[in-house]
Amino acid sequence: MTSMKKHVLSVFILLACVAGFTLSASAEDKLKVGFVYISPVGDAGWTYQHDLGRLELEKNLGDKIVTKYIESVPEGPEAERVIRDLAKSGHDLIFTTSFGYMNPTLKVAKMFPKKYFEHSTGYKTTKNVGTYMCRFYEGRYLTGIVAGKMTKSNTLGYVAAFPIPEVIRGINAFTLGAKSVNPDIQVKVIWVNSWFDPGKEREASEALITQGADVITHHTDSTAPTLTAEEKGVYSIAYHSDMSKYGPKAHLTAATHVYGDFYTKTTQAVLDNTWKSDAVWSGIKEGSIELAPMNPVVPADVVALVEKTTKAIADGSFHPFQGPVKDQSGKVVVEAGKSLTDKDLLGMSYYVEGVLGKIPK
């Protein structure tokens, strides 16, 4: 056999295998749900929370669906290929879980108009692309209350990734929460210009602690701030996940995302043929934001206050950005009796009173 013939034959064998695989898969008759992750699942952080949601979905609807995830998918052309492969291999519902997947998701969705796509943290929806994200600022406000009550130096430290509205919203909500119980606090912010760099996150935390911060929180992905707080004997408030095992003494609580409910409901809707494109922004009311268990050092009255505020946010009687809210210059940005609209929240580009420094432009 010539080598040319050999090649042709092997291509045929390959094609036959692929065809056989596809047939056997569709024969299972279960809905295939795909997930695209930006980083490895790991043990804490953004992707870990999405994967917890996926596992809960499997637990709830395991007899009707199969799930598959692909991790460490970089934002960009590679993402488009991965999403397209998932759609091609029979996944009818695909969750893409990072902001930068927005355009690839939209592009692939156009090619597969009968499949459903859900993109996390994006702002563009089409007929078969929905978006979803969490009102994590509600959790930030609650952890701010804890920080404001626990600080002795009245200086709180915030390690932040990039100066975009999402992160600024978190800083402001945290500051408002802390100020609501302790008007004397100030929040120091250090930008590390990275979502994930344990070394820089540690260095920034250390700088904040040296400058007098005794409660550290972060809007970055690693456990380094909590580790550093534990080492230096100050408190930390984690983000994304419960990180208490990395700082049993330091870790006061954490604002965590919960996706299980949303994933289950959305998948059920696809199963029932009732799915509709929507921009879901859910928070404490829907159970999408939860606080991690409180450290025993947090006094009972603080825990009670946090619980009371949680209920108030859930029943709509309280909004973290409820007026009067002043910006750094003392100008009233939200008048008394009003609260910020979602549109204003999404485009937030100023610091509230109590945050030190300026937003990098």
Add this chain to the structure above:
Amino acid sequence: MDFDIFIHILIAAIAAGTPFVYAALGELITEKSGVLNLGVEGMMLVGAISGFIAMAKTGSILVAVLCGMTAGALMAGIFAVLTLTLMANQVASGLALTIFGVGMSAFLGLKYTSIALPGVPEIHIPILSNIPVVGQLFFSHDMLIYCSGALFVAISWFLYKSKSGLILRGIGEAPKSAHALGYNVIKIRYMAVLFGGAMAGLGGTYLSIAYTPMWVEGMVAGRGWVSLALVVFATWRPARVMLGAYLFGAITIAQFHIQGFGIDIPAQLLSMLPYVATIVVLVFISRDQNTIRLNSPASLGITYHPNVQ
């Protein structure tokens, strides 16, 4: 900025600079023998995860350090076989080593992302650590930082005061002449490359067991590349490598403090500062053409084999 903060920045700078000290001094020895190994980032990553696994399993800092060094040396061994025995291109092999190291470390570390390590305790040297300022700066660190200081002294002595150091430098300058004088060029280059790998591995281990005691994929975050640049901009001299490493550390820490004080300089500009300032300073102090020519190994990166003329 008060004096206390200034001292804090310097102390933190020594810790932040230590991974660079290890990796760059190791690479310095490799390059002094005339071999350019661009795989530092990959060797540091594999060293980091190997040291981390050893620390998690045994709890012993010594075992962790030895494992990290061995892993780094093994990585360098692959590079040495490719470039010294099989005479492959050094630049391409080094780049491949980094890409391999990134993937390999991620694979080895799959099961270790969830473990928290206790870290490495600081050793306050009695009496000396009580001296104000100096005691805090030089005598209140962890063991691995003291070792990096000792390494600097040992390497400076080795390169400029010992006969073996002279031979190593000679091989880096003119391998043919060294061969003609009866030295085994390939064997000595092997040792230099392995040593460089072991030090890169140790630098990685320092990151994963002491500096941020945890394992996450890609945690070396470009420090290998910075180390490579330090060697070049320090014109292959150990004292300037040390200066560059600590300067880089100090500016990294200082820019975070500047932000913390709310001084109005864009954060993006500040994050750039360590790279720019370190290069500018090193280039400025080493700008003399003669020093560069005297110190840069003449055969750097050129494939050599005794039987090929």
